[in-house]
Amino acid sequence: MHVVRIEFEWGYAMFFDHTKIYVKAGKGGDGSRHFRREKFAPSGGPDGGDGGRGGSVYFVATSRLNTLIDYRYKQQFNAEAGEGGARQKMHGAKGKDIVLKVPCGTVIRDAETSELIADLVESGQRVMVARGGRGGLGNVHFVTSTHQAPHEAQKGEPGQELWVTLELRLIADVGLVGYPNAGKSTLLSVVTAAQPKIANYPFTTLIPNLGVVEIGHARQGDGYDFVLADIPGLIEGAAQGVGLGHEFLRHVQRTRLLIHMLDGASLERDPWEDFEKINQELSEYDEQLGKRPQIVVLNKMDLPEAQERWPALKEKAEAAGYPTFAISAAAHQGTTELMQFVGDRLREIRQEEEEQAAAQVISLEQGTVLRPQPDDAFxxxxxxxxxxxxxxxxxxxxxxxxxxxxxxxxxxxxxxxxxxxxxxxxxxxxxxxxxxxxxxxxxxxxx
The missing domain is CATH 3.30.300.350 (GTP-binding protein OBG, C-terminal domain)
Known part of the structure; x- marks a missing residue:
């Protein structure tokens, strides 16, 4: 196992991972009612042009951002309206679009209905959230054989507008979960080049930390790597928002695998009871999250208290079907073997996901028919x-x-x-x- 430089830096900027903003697309330009009134055509026919379409509002994911802090102080965004039509059938100019940049991993929802609009995972992914209004037709479009001089022209269509919620969920392959002071940050600092704040008191970690674990020589093609996230310590009641529960549980949702760290030296709590309480919080927050594959890790094995607890905990965990490891993150004991196992298990999970995705494609090809609601439905x-x-x-x-x-x-x-x-x-x-x-x-x- 090789330590690789951390690829995600929070720096000293505030970690801001959810907000609500208002977006409004531009109104389409009005169509023109103009008639030709030139020197040699004093009674010319209609020549009003069409209005331009209003600007739309887009979101695009970028790897250069890691927080939603840009949307803390400015929360309203309006795209430009289209210009109105003019004489000689001239079309109005299109309004300028607005492109709002968000970090990879941002989930966008309709704030009123909670409907999912987009989940932007990869850099460059782009989605329109508010479409600009169509430009109105000029009076030239309403000429008929019996009505040669129409004074009718369409107004521009209003642009779409809505409140949306932005929620950042970290993109990590493996998440470190457990009670405060279980040793998650220490493990992250040992197996990656991340430098989280570490101290012997609860809630040292107040923001998620990310690091990259490299197994073998990933950059030379004969190894692989994965992203490891230290999720701040969860406590009982986290699923109901106790402490900072809701602030951090969302960051576990993208992980494929969880390392459940237990404090083997705590004199106040039983490690297995901690394990069951945290799993209950995960299930209450998201039923699928409670079913996520886990590896149970008893930490602080360099201390006698952890050594005494290890046999009984190992028996319970393995009886429940969980792979189990005993380590000392501070003393670097067992961490290499743990990361090797995590990497192998992660590759198995990725293979299973690819097989499931292929099966879904085959199912769709065998006759699944999607029937979206027609535009003229009302x-x-x-x-x-x-x-x-x-x-x-x-x-x-x-x-x-x-x-x-x-x-x-x-x-x-x-x-x-x-x-x-x-x-x-x-x-x-x-x-x-x-x-x-x-x-x-x-x-x-x-x-």
Whole structure:
């Protein structure tokens, strides 16, 4: 086993691993109602151009960041609106996109629904979270054989807007878990080049630390390496947020394998009881996390108390099906053998994951059919006395209609009729004078 320089540096910057921010895409530019009025064409036809699409909001993962601190003080981001159309069928310019950089391992969710939007694991991965609104059509698009001079033009579509939560989960192959002062940080400092703060009192570690363990000569092609994370000490009640439980449990979720460190020299607690309590916390926080493969490690074997406890603990752990090791991280006893076993077990787990992934691909190829909801689908519900219509194309049609334009409102009525919205509202019991809400737009239902 070779020690390799740590590849992840937190430095002295604050470790900030979750936040909530507001993002808003740009509104599409309005279409133009312009008519040609030139010297030799005083009564020219319509030549209004289309509006430009609004800018969108993207997130991109980068390995150059390791904290979400950039989003602590600025929490609102607005993309640029598209420009309006102009004469001579000129299109408005597209609004500028916003690209927000986040560390690899960032999970993005809709703050209102908790729906997963993206899980950005690899550097360069990119996702659009708010799409810019479409530009409105100019009046040149509404010319017909019977209507040569339309004054109708579409408004730009509003851009999507939402609150999102950003949650950073460390990307580590192996996690070190256990009660405070069990020796996790000491082990990390011994088997990697990480330099965590170490002292003989609880909660020395207040942020996760990462290090790289190299087995053999990974960089020369005849070995391999893996990332080891020291997760700050968990305590009873961590799954319910006691102490800093929720702050740290999320960082265990990406690990493939756990090293469960037990304090063999503690005079206040029984190591096996500690093991069972921490596992209960893991299961309560995430059922799948409780099933994660574990290696039980009794630390501080250079002390008589640990040596006395070792036989009974080894018997219990092996009876429960856990590989078990006795080490002294401070004295460097048994650490090389432990890391060798961890590396071998990790390779087995990776092989199992690859086989499962291949099986899923075969299953999909054998006939799994995905049926996403069509864009023209809509629903009609009631919110008190207000009828609420929800649907992608329905809301877009209403949002892009100029309510001050009689031609535009006539066209909207025809569109809603063709989509079946009018019939659906009538079936739901709408009457003249009722309010109908389409997205953020409210209209009175006429005769």
């Amino acid at each position: 629903t009609v519900t009631k919110d008190g006395e207000i009828y609420v219509v929800r649907g992608k194309l329905v809301e877009r049609a209403v949002n892009m209609t100029d309510q001050e334009s009689e031609e535009g409102m006539d066209r909207l009525q025809v569109t809603l009729s063709k989509m079946g919205v009018i019939k659906a509202l009538e079936d739901a019991g709408v009457h003249a004078g009722d309010i109908v809400r389409f997205g953020k737009v409210e209209l009175f239902w006429g005769e």
